Amino acid sequence: IINVSLDDAFSEFHSNNLLSLSAQSQQLLETKIKATLDFVINSAIINLKKNLAITCETISINEPISSLATNYFTYISSINVYTTPPIGIDINATSFADGCSCENLNGCLRSAIIFESDEIFNFANVSGIMFDCLPLDGALASSFECFYESWCLSLIMNVSKTNMRPEPLHIQSRFEHNTSLKKLLDELMIEQITMTVNFSSYYSICNPKYCTYSYIHRFDILFIITFTAGAFGGILTVLKFIAPFLIKLAYWIYSLKNRDGPRTDYNKNQSTNLILISNTSTIIRIREYVSKFNIFQNESSTNNTQRQEILSTRLFITLVVGFTTILCLYTGLVERTTTITISNSSLLTDTSLQESYFDTLECPCSHLSIPYNEFIIFMNATFHPICTKKNFTSIWFQYFSPYQQTSIWWLQTDDFRHWSILFFNFLQKYCELASSTVFNAMEQFNLELFVSSEVMSPILFETKIHTTIQLFQKSTAILFFSQLQMFHGITEGNGFISTVGINMNFQVDRIALNAPILIKPKTYSDGTCSCGTSINCVELASFYNITHHKVYTIENIYTGCYLLESILHSSLSCFFSNLCRIDLMQATNLGNPNTQELGYVIDIPPLEFSSANSNFKINDTIKPIASQLFIDFWSSEISYERYYNACEPTHCTYLYARRFDVLYALTVFLSVINGLSVGLRSIVPTIVQLVYKLRNRLCS
Helix, strand or coil: CHHHHHHHHHHHHHCCCCCCCCCCCHHHHHHHHHHHHHHHHHHHHHHHHHHHHHHHHHHHHHCCCECCCCCEEEEEEEECCCCCCCEEEEEEECECCCCCECCCCCCCCEEEEEECCCCCCCEEEEEEEEECCCHHHHHHHCCCHHHHCHHHHHHHHHHCCCCCCCCCCCCCCCCCCCCCHHHHHHCCCCCCCCCCCCHHHHHHHHCCCCCCCCCCCCCCHHHHHHHHHHHHHHHHHHHHHHHHHHHHHHHHHHHHHCCCCCCCHHHHHHHHHHHHHHHHHHHHHHHHHHHCCCCCCCCCCCHHHHHHHHHHHHHHHHHHHHHHHHHHHHHHHCCEEEEEEEECCCHHHHHHHHHHCCCCCECEECCCEEEHHHCEEEEEEEECHHHHCCCHHHHHHHHHHHHHCCCCCCCCCCCHHHHHHHHHHHHHHHHHHHHHHHHHHHHHHHHCEEECCECCCHHHHHHHHHHHHHHHHHHHHHHHHHHHHHHHHHHHHHCECCCCCCCEEEEECCCCCCCEEEEEECEECCCCEECCCCCCCEEEEEEECCCCCEEEEEEEEEEECCHHHHHHHCECHHHHCHHHHHHHHHHHHCCCCCCCCCCCCCCCCCCCCCCCCCCCCCCCEHHHHHHCCCEEEEEEEECHHHHHHHHCECEEEEEEEECCCHHHHHHHHHHHHHHHHHHHHHHHHHHHHHHHHHHHHHHC
């Protein structure tokens, strides 16, 4: 049971998907995974404790008879050859010398003893091993203390029929040697859970396309002074070059407007000629000005150095223009990110923004936790037809009910007709239990909170909710079937005697007052499997005659040591077929010595799946069907709009990246042009001088 619980817990843990919009840090990843694992393990512990408590209470209330006769025993209470039956059999509770009786609901817990001889007063206590009316209660109160002590093991080995000689345990444990099995079960017997998170594997699976980061930088005084000084210097440098041209241009325009004299045709022609001559003269003067333009001229300049200064000027202007072009291209092509905030956003606005700014859009929620029923419109489970077919099990129950009458003296205890109503009653009760389990689980799930700090995108929201729903559906089925498996294991451990008589037979050793009744395990599969050693013994269920010869075998329905084991191995394929159904009904009178007529046939519609795409098959045994909570498939619908309204975001922010910002490019240009100009003024003349010296040296 411990292994099954852990396997289910780890299966549930591995079925979890880690959803995140971006790659997470190793520390955060390990913290989340550890929290999830702790939650799954704690859930498994809680479920095991709950199931164990329910099972113990159920056994205690029903007071079953253990085949070990630890709580009750059967005996012959009377013999009278003139009465029917001639032998009276009674049941009495086990009692002890201190007056404790197993009729007490609290049991009679005491240390287990081993009788060292046939004398009842010669016994020894077994360290740590406890005895109670039911073996389960005694086992839960026991510890493994005996297995750490050599003398205690020797005591057990001396009365044991095995040749095994185990060594005492020397294992270091976080539990004390006298820790009870119940406390160990409360911890799932876990010594330590080790977990290794492979961050490299996570990162490679996440496979982020890019990484971004941001930092906050405010305009401090030093930056303002530096930026202002740089921009001011840049403006001065630009004005130094263009101001003379602007002044001359303004003066020329002004002189044209203030010319006097009447405008005759002769004057017009003469004026036109003068304009042409003036334009030609202007072009010549511009060419001459450009060819002799010299910004490096000073008082010490000579005719020999002017040529170098003019070349330096041209190189200077070329470099300035080149650097300016590169700077403009750079500032124009580089993306600049701006944070945009939208107040009172709506679903329509948010949806539109998600299409364009999915990676950077953030809309903080007003309510961080939202009940699932706020946005889950419905979630339904479609059950196996054995559970959905109206009155199906009830009709079969009524059909076989007459065979439970005491007047059917010729019916054998292992005949299917004898225990058939238990078969159909079990199916009906477990269908009801499955339905109530699903209903209660969905009620609890709908009240659980979905934590969301900000609005998720529709795709991410639907993915996460559907993953959560699938996990809920799987865990609900696992919990249901684990209860079934727990009862299965406890039944075997306690050695219960079935009241149907399919696992044990009573045998009287001698006819005398107070003589004990011996319990003989029943065998199946032609005597090769005994219910004394295994509860898994099964064979096809049959109808028998008075001499216990098979007269009819039922398709895919099994009988075995316990009713639960029989049902789990059985299939419902016969009830999907009209031919098998009619054949079964007609065979119900076989073996009856009072009639040769066939059994009566009633109209019971066969089972059929609600969908051709059913997850179950006709020949599936009940065990895998029960493991799925008798659920064929689930259906659900969620509403993103309801989620958005419940989240109620206060505002939305997103990052807007743009290029070719003219204002930004102009600001950067003015900031660097002054420094660039000063630097080039110092470097360019030196470069030209070096080139001239090198040329003169080569020429000489």
